[in-house]
Amino acid sequence: MSVISFGRGMPSVDIVDMDALEAAAHRAFRRDRAGIAGYGPPAGHPPLRSWIAERHGVDLERVFISNGSMQAMSFLFDHVLRPGDAALVESPTFDLTLRALRRRGADVHGIAVDADGLNVDAVAAALDAGVPARLLHVVPNFQNPTGTTLPPERRRALVELLSDRGVLLLEDDPYADLRFAGTPLAPMLGTAAPDEIVYSSSFSKIVCPGVRVGYLIAPPPVVSALEEASLETYLSANTLSQAVVYELCAGGALDAAIAKAVAGLAERARTLVTALRRELPDARFTVPEGGYFVWLELAPDTDAVALSQELEADQVTVMPGTCFTVSGGRHALRLSYASVTPPEIDEGIARLAAVYRAHRGSVDGTASAATMPAAAGASHDRQGA
Ligand SMILES: Cc1ncc(COP(=O)(O)O)c(C=O)c1O
Known part of the structure; x- marks a missing residue:
């Protein structure tokens, strides 16, 4: 693998x-x-x-x-x-x-x-x-x-x-x-x-x-x-x-260099969004209009640090949300789609979903919607926390 x-x-x-x-x-x-x-x-x-x-x-x-x-x-x-x-x-x-x-x-x-x-x-x-x-x-x-x-x-x-x-x-x-x-x-x-x-x-x-x-x-x-x-x-x-x-x-080559990056990123983002909706339908994220990143909010009882370590065993690398916060981010992952091809994205998200289901202690499926955050961003920590 x-x-x-x-x-x-x-x-x-x-x-x-x-x-x-x-x-x-x-x-x-x-x-x-x-x-x-x-x-x-x-x-x-x-x-x-x-x-x-x-x-x-x-x-x-x-x-x-x-x-x-x-x-x-x-x-x-x-x-x-x-x-x-x-x-x-x-x-x-x-x-x-x-x-x-x-x-x-x-x-x-x-x-x-x-x-x-x-x-x-x-x-x-x-x-x-x-x-x-x-x-x-x-x-x-x-x-x-x-x-x-x-x-x-x-x-x-x-x-x-x-x-x-x-x-x-x-x-x-x-x-x-x-x-x-x-x-x-x-x-x-x-x-x-x-x-x-x-x-x-x-x-x-x-x-x-x-x-x-x-x-x-x-x-x-x-x-x-x-x-x-x-x-x-x-x-x-x-x-x-x-x-x-x-x-x-x-020399005028910058625009073409940007266009190449943008075309690649657009395809990767599309693939990632589709894969996330298919494999992790209850997870919350903002669909990006550019750039590299998706911030995936999982059920509030998810331990993102433990989950990212469990994913390592399945050869999938992600960053736990806690790396990016003053406090909080404990149930979120940052996913970068900049360095993964569309087939790798499909395979990687399938692996992520399987490990996540195991992490949640359920063999057959996703967490119930009632346990998910109410809206994108709702779980972010507040200022001064
Ligand atoms: C928001 C932001 N600023 C700055 C940087 C660093 O850029 P540079 O490679 O120019 O040091 C990054 C790199 O990921 C970034 O995400």
Whole structure:
């Protein structure tokens, strides 16, 4: 039996445009051998910085490139937060954001996520209750781990709510271009005051994670602080990778690379949704319109950590919900469909359903509907929990 992994948020190589990347690498080597052989400026490879500034319609001095956006956000947390400072995050949220904040001693408050993403009323309630937040982290499109998307009215309400309150809005948006259904939504970047928002994105999801190129759009004084951090940490981000990514973008191959990823993800998501409805008809989840993830809510007495360990024995990898929450998530699993082919998805979900039935102590079927959560998101923990 081969391993089927719904575990990692990473595309399998068959939905990555490796030929375009290889051609871009050849062009990078031909164009500027001395440039790619050396260190670069600490804010990033100048032509790529300009390309990013133009793509987002922002001034060049707001762009900071690093070895993946996670690195840039870590620099940002070091700059903005002191131990004990309060930070608001979605709960559930990207597990590595949680870990990075906790490592810095932040007082992390989880804000509930429902089928429409971050509950902005719950943010208001936390602020009104006196939580002295310095920063709010949100993944507005196809959120990791729930796959939910923040609708325009919530985006507007959030920007309005945080305006003039001294809470930095960190819009972490690496999945925006991976939409396979519905209508693209404008980022909050364009509506918030430039000194109140940091926008984060990455080539990890639209090219591939191996390039390790991500970036922030931040207020210029913040960019200056990040440049210091870059210099003191690694002198400059990976010049060769940035030059390759630049050649891919400037040569016009990025759109085709994104289209390839999106087509693959759309088919995988469709297959997963169908398989879940067939095999686990009582489980709750939000059907994603893009990105990588489905958050599967199982019966409340499910122990997701134990279930994920039991699945290992059947060669199926999943992440238990508890990895992504400030508290809670005990009966949920995150499934990534980015690295599994449709046949693997069908086989993997059949295995998952069989192990789940055994886990629930019932040989013949699913839990009764009465024992399932009432609605998607209903079981997510509340802020401050
Ligand atoms: C929401 C979110 N932000 C950031 C990252 C990290 O991106 P990068 O590879 O650019 O460091 C991920 C990766 O899974 C993610 O899900």
